[in-house]
Amino acid sequence: MASNLDVKMSAEEYYNLGVKLVLDENYTEGIQALSAAIEKNERFEKALLNRGIAYQKIRNFRNSSRDFDKVLLLNNSSDLALFYRGLNHYYLGRELLAKEDWFKAVFINDKNGDAHRYLGQYHYLKKDYTLALTHYQKAMTSGVQSAELYNDLGSTYRSLERNQMAISHYIESIRIDSNQAYVYNNLASAYKKEESYKRALEVLNNGINRISRNAFLHNNRGSVYFELKKYEEALADFDKSIDLDPNYFHAYNNRGACFMKLGKYQEALKDFDKAIEQKESYGSAYLNRGIVRELFYDLEGACKDWTAAKTLGVLKAKKYIEDLCTE
Numbered sequence: 474m475a476s477n478l479d480v481k482m483s484a485e486e487y488y489n490l491g492v493k494l495v496l497d498e499n500y501t502e503g504i505q506a507l508s509a510a511i512e513k514n515e516r517f518e519k520a521l522l523n524r525g526i527a528y529q530k531i532r533n534f535r536n537s538s539r540d541f542d543k544v545l546l547l548n549n550s551s552d553l554a555l556f557y558r559g560l561n562h563y564y565l566g567r568e569l570l571a572k573e574d575w576f577k578a579v580f581i582n583d584k585n586g587d588a589h590r591y592l593g594q595y596h597y598l599k600k601d602y603t604l605a606l607t608h609y610q611k612a613m614t615s616g617v618q619s620a621e622l623y624n625d626l627g628s629t630y631r632s633l634e635r636n637q638m639a640i641s642h643y644i645e646s647i648r649i650d651s652n653q654a655y656v657y658n659n660l661a662s663a664y665k666k667e668e669s670y671k672r673a674l675e676v677l678n679n680g681i682n683r684i685s686r687n688a689f690l691h692n693n694r695g696s697v698y699f700e701l702k703k704y705e706e707a708l709a710d711f712d713k714s715i716d717l718d719p720n721y722f723h724a725y726n727n728r729g730a731c732f733m734k735l736g737k738y739q740e741a742l743k744d745f746d747k748a749i750e751q752k753e754s755y756g757s758a759y760l761n762r763g764i765v766r767e768l769f770y771d772l773e774g775a776c777k778d779w780t781a782a783k784t785l786g787v788l789k790a791k792k793y794i795e796d797l798c799t800e
Contacts, residue, residue: 484513488520495527503527518547522554534561552582559591568595579611586615590622597625602632620650624659631663639663654680654687661693665700673697688718696727699734707731722751726758733765741765756785763793772797 482490491506507524511517525540538561544554559574572595578588593608609626627642643660646653657680664673677694684690695710711728714721729744745762748755763778776798782790 482509484510484517484520487513488517488523491520491527492523495523495530498530500527500531516547518544518551521547522551522557525554526557529557529561529564532564534565537561550581552578552585552588555581556585556588556591559588563591571595583611584615586612586617589615590617590625593625593629597629597632600632602629605629606633618649620646620653620656623649624653624656627656627659627663631659631666636663636666651683654684654690657684658689658693661697665697670697670700674701686717688714688721688724691717692721692724692727695724695731699727699731702734704731704734708735720751722748722755722758725751726755726761729758729761729765733761738765738768742769754785756782756787756790759785760787760790760793763790767793767797 487506487510491503491510494500494503494506497503504524504527507520507527510520511524514520521540521544525537525544528534528537528540538558541554541558541561544551545558548554555574555578559571559578562568562571562574572592575588575592575595578585579592589608589612593605593612595605596602596608597605606626606629609622609629612622613626623642623646627639627646630636630642631639640660640663643656643663646656647660650656657676661673661676661680664670664676674694674697677690677697680690681687681694691710691714695707695714698704698707698710708728708731711724711731714724715728718724725744725748729741729748732738732741732744742762742765745758745765748758749762752758759778759782763775763782766772766778767775776794779790779793779798783794
């Protein structure tokens, strides 16, 4: 494996070369150099760790985990090996094993910010927002200052109904990296929650100026125009969103709602059909299609749609069923 390398080099020299190659994203040659270092010193912990990371980068998770296991046999207090082995479990969908390794990593070293951040994500997805916040804050105090972490903190604060803290963290995320469309969307959603639609519109305008061809940004700006009763502007954004992503079911549903406001009920019905075609479990589209069907005197079809919407968790559907549908 190391046949193309200078055999006179020491293990440390091979290691330094391997690390440089990996940092340059030349993973194949980096693995060769690190393997040469390990051939000269099979207990070379740093070389094993970095070769494991390189294997992880090329998604060779089996060899990657083997290297992290070897590191842990040499040093069972290596929080880095535990963190990266946890990442392998995470990439392979083994979330409980990932959580176990990250927890061990922060138990050994409470300053392992990356492990804290992934534990924050794990608990956020489990809707344990208080524990997620604790881990995200520890990640930050450990030195992680990425745009992604500020966004994650913003979303956690928003879930905890601390909207002003959410807004300040989204703003900081954009300051660090202004090219992430989802953060503009998150910040705009936080402003919309406060019914501050003009600020939301300003955020989305900035996002679209920065990232012009993004279906999500246009859809969200359209929804703000909709709340401001600027239906023609909303329609233009929903059109653009669908043009950029013809499979984006939210945009079809939103455009359908816009057509309803403009009295274009046939067009609305087509869009709700399309939204449901794209996502059969889209409860809001069933609710809206039911409203249009009732306007066309198709009460049977409307009641079927409202029943589907109710089954899918849309609470508004219950009122329509109670008022207009016979049991």
